[in-house]
Amino acid sequence: MVTNKLLGKRVKSVGAKDKRSSVFSYLKESAVRYPDKPYIVDRGLTWTYAAVYDRGQDLARQLKTFEVKPGDRIILYLDNSIDYVIAFFTILALDCIVIPLDKYASQDILKLVIRETDPRIIITNRQFKQKINSQSLPDNISLFAIDDFLSNSAIAGDRKSAILPTMSKGKDQLAMVLYTSGTTNLPKGVMLTHGNLIANTNSILGYLTLNANDTMLVTLPFSYAYGNSVLLTHTMVGATLYIENRAPFPEVILQQLQLYKISGYSTVGSHLNVLLKKKSITQVDLSGLRYMTFAGESVFQEDIARLNQIAPQLKIYVMYGQTEATARLSYLAPELIFKKPNCIGKAVPGVVLRVVNNDKDVSPGEIGEIIARGDNIMQGYWHDDEETKNVLKDGWLHTGDLATVDDEGYIYIKGRDKDIIKISGYRISPYEIESAINSYEEVMESAVVEETNAHVSLIKAYIVPKRKKLNQALLDEHLRKILPPLKIPREIEITDKIPRTSSGKIQRSILRERNKNL
Amino acid sequence: METMDTRKIIRGFMRKNFLKDGWNKDFHDGISFIDGGIIDSVGVLELVAFIEQTFSFRVEDEEMVPENLASIDNLVVYINSKLATVKS
Numbered sequence: 001m002v003t004n005k006l007l008g009k010r011v012k013s014v015g016a017k018d019k020r021s022s023v024f025s026y027l028k029e030s031a032v033r034y035p036d037k038p039y040i041v042d043r044g045l046t047w048t049y050a051a052v053y054d055r056g057q058d059l060a061r062q063l064k065t066f067e068v069k070p071g072d073r074i075i076l077y078l079d080n081s082i083d084y085v086i087a088f089f090t091i092l093a094l095d096c097i098v099i100p101l102d103k104y105a106s107q108d109i110l111k112l113v114i115r116e117t118d119p120r121i122i123i124t125n126r127q128f129k130q131k132i133n134s135q136s137l138p139d140n141i142s143l144f145a146i147d148d149f150l151s152n153s154a155i156a157g158d159r160k161s162a163i164l165p166t167m168s169k170g171k172d173q174l175a176m177v178l179y180t181s182g183t184t185n186l187p188k189g190v191m192l193t194h195g196n197l198i199a200n201t202n203s204i205l206g207y208l209t210l211n212a213n214d215t216m217l218v219t220l221p222f223s224y225a226y227g228n229s230v231l232l233t234h235t236m237v238g239a240t241l242y243i244e245n246r247a248p249f250p251e252v253i254l255q256q257l258q259l260y261k262i263s264g265y266s267t268v269g270s271h272l273n274v275l276l277k278k279k280s281i282t283q284v285d286l287s288g289l290r291y292m293t294f295a296g297e298s299v300f301q302e303d304i305a306r307l308n309q310i311a312p313q314l315k316i317y318v319m320y321g322q323t324e325a326t327a328r329l330s331y332l333a334p335e336l337i338f339k340k341p342n343c344i345g346k347a348v349p350g351v352v353l354r355v356v357n358n359d360k361d362v363s364p365g366e367i368g369e370i371i372a373r374g375d376n377i378m379q380g381y382w383h384d385d386e387e388t389k390n391v392l393k394d395g396w397l398h399t400g401d402l403a404t405v406d407d408e409g410y411i412y413i414k415g416r417d418k419d420i421i422k423i424s425g426y427r428i429s430p431y432e433i434e435s436a437i438n439s440y441e442e443v444m445e446s447a448v449v450e451e452t453n454a455h456v457s458l459i460k461a462y463i464v465p466k467r468k469k470l471n472q473a474l475l476d477e478h479l480r481k482i483l484p485p486l487k488i489p490r491e492i493e494i495t496d497k498i499p500r501t502s503s504g505k506i507q508r509s510i511l512r513e514r515n516k517n518l
Numbered sequence: 519m520e521t522m523d524t525r526k527i528i529r530g531f532m533r534k535n536f537l538k539d540g541w542n543k544d545f546h547d548g549i550s551f552i553d554g555g556i557i558d559s560v561g562v563l564e565l566v567a568f569i570e571q572t573f574s575f576r577v578e579d580e581e582m583v584p585e586n587l588a589s590i591d592n593l594v595v596y597i598n599s600k601l602a603t604v605k606s
Binding site: 079102245247252270278504 | 535558563564567580
């Protein structure tokens with residue numbers, strides 16, 4: 001039990017009653033309970049829970065020939081696919097540690113992760129293997145093209161001798177090292193145990209009432225914390241996942257939501273913005289869609305309002321979290337989405353959140369840092385004790401996110417500490433200004449940072465216009481209807497690209513560096 | 519505009535904006551941008567903006583599909599057919 005200082009209540013650990021020690025149990029139990037139920041639909045093929053479990057056992061027998069042992073790291077360098085899901089659970093069945101890498105990972109990131117984690121095997125496919133062959137891999141690292149294995153071998157194993165995790169360290173055994181997207185620094189490997197993953201899965205299911213009849217259209221990468229939580233929650237309840245990698249083409253997403261009568265869709269705010277720009281969104285039948293979740297970046301309140309107009313039956317969940325917290329830290333109940341605009345809600349079950357300034361809980365309206373405690377908090381960063389000590393202090397995760405709290409204890413994000421703009425003693429969130437700029441019709445996207453010019457701090461906006469020219473006078477007029485004078489950008493730079501991480505987050509640190517070098 | 523010009527223009531744009539990082543020697547015009555992890559949703563918007571500005575036609579919502587946009591081969595076919603429609 002821990003005490004929630006915002007509420008003054010004692011909060012139960014969500015993991016306490018869950019007797020599972022391994023995330024692999026999710027697949028095993030669903031394969032027993034729902035053997036013939038569709039689990040993964042990928043590129044037109046449907047895999048049942050039993051089929052995925054059996055194929056995973058085949059793969060486990062094959063990987064054992066590489067002499068893997070408990071605790072070995074295995075990199076999973078695959079796009080969302082049946083291959084990924086089979087390999088993910090197989091690695092856990094072998095008591096090994098999953099290190100997922102997404103398809104947008106650069107050569108530098110590949111090299112960094114391989115060097116830092118010293119994997120035993122890199123599981124990939126024929127296409128991605130080309131990107132790795134150019135590296136000089138040490139002899140002890142094996143490359144395994146899973147599509148070759150899955151297409152060539154039939155199920156041939158002895159089902160009586162199942163390969164199951166031994167879990168010698170119980171829930172404390174390391175399950176994954178998830179590399180963060182590195183908005184401010186180099187990516188860091190977040191160490192998550194089976195206990196972390198199980199706790200957070202239980203927390204999410206505590207408010208998101210999923211069941212075996214649910215279907216999810218998966219466009220979020222499984223290799224990120226958000227997508228990983230979608231995989232685990234849906235596997236645990238026996239739901240069906242439709243894998244859709246054509247997310248860059250919003251027309252396809254809308255068609256798939258209609259065609260498969262999808263009941264749930266999880267995505268990020270910028271993707272919703274793109275979907276809402278499609279004329280066809282008012283023409284597709286979204287009546288099957290029961291809920292949508294948003295996390296990973298801020299979602300514009302105007303977009304939520306428009307979504308609610310188009311699909312009033314939808315329960316809309318705005319959520320917040322960090323990879324360092326496995327995934328989820330807070331959610332806003334759907335019934336509060338318009339009563340508490342731009343709010344990330346309160347702590348998920350089993351988590352305690354505080355907003356502090358100099359270790360003291362803030363008063364309503366005062367800005368402080370969000371800190372968190374719960375069974376979902378990471379063990380630390382892989383081989384980086386110094387950075388771990390910077391964020392894990394006295395049992396609390398220091399998120400680096402700044403927020404305010406209202407008088408009912410609901411939390412409102414104001415920005416990343418390093419992204420906050422300080423003008424004339426005021427702390428200004430770049431998100432607010434970007435939202436205003438992006439609402440101007442001629443703007444595709446923007447990023448706002450603080451710039452120092454002759455010892456004076458001012459707001460600079462980088463803008464990608466929809467067409468070659470942007471009428472800055474009209475933009476200024478538009479902004480002055482929305483923002484107070486203090487928040488109007490004093491400098492605008494037209495650019496053809498905003499630097500972003502592979503998960504789509506704006507890298508303001510790069511823009512700040514660019515300013516320094518001028 | 520000849521097919522070779524279209525192909526050259528699109529290749530130039532993709533190489534400059536999306537194909538920076540170790541894919542150059544293995545890339546060919548038939549590779550899917552999606553399967554190869556070459557382009558994301560913001561990248562598709564940038565590509566569409568480039569096509570509209572360079573070839574002076576509007577890419578309709580229903581045309582923003584992988585069959586038209588997800589490889590250089592697909593793009594060349596799509597753009598040339600649009601240009602032929604615009605001319606006639």
